[in-house]
Amino acid sequence: MTSSSAGPQPYEVARVTSQAAELLEVLWGRASTAPVSASQLRVLFILEHNEGINLRTLADALGSTPPSTSRLCDRLQAVGFVERRPGATSRRELRLYLSRRGSVFLDDLRARRERALQSVLEQMPAARRTQLLQGLVAFCAAAAEEIHDEDGTVADARPA
Incomplete structure (x- = not known):
């Protein structure tokens, strides 16, 4: 790795960080995310940090369409990880929440990932x-x- 007296260049750090991310994916691949896919896992992370968002906002955050996002949420609701509730101002608008079961799942997944990292x-x-x-x-x-x-x-x- 080359670097100036000011330290490594951002492109150099980006390359090594990308390699580290790939290695993390391999390590974390050992900690199964079943019963959710990578896309569904991303939904859970977004809902965890943006409780009560609507479907359109979630779709925008995912870079997806509302119908595709709705299907993702349907599957997550079916396994009990997501709750849909009417909005406070409009009962027609549904708000999305991470359920208690979804929160426990994320806590467990993080614990398994952390154990995988600890050995390294x-x-x-x-x-x-x-x-x-x-x-x-x-x-x-x-x-x-x-x-x-x-x-x-x-x-x-x-x-x-």
């Missing part, structure tokens, strides 16, 4: 883990800010 992180020297943690906290904050600026939704950086 235990192989790193403590000083490198500290550097990684500091970098990831900064990355999460910057990414959450960019997501918030782009689509107006609230993103949670979840710093440790």
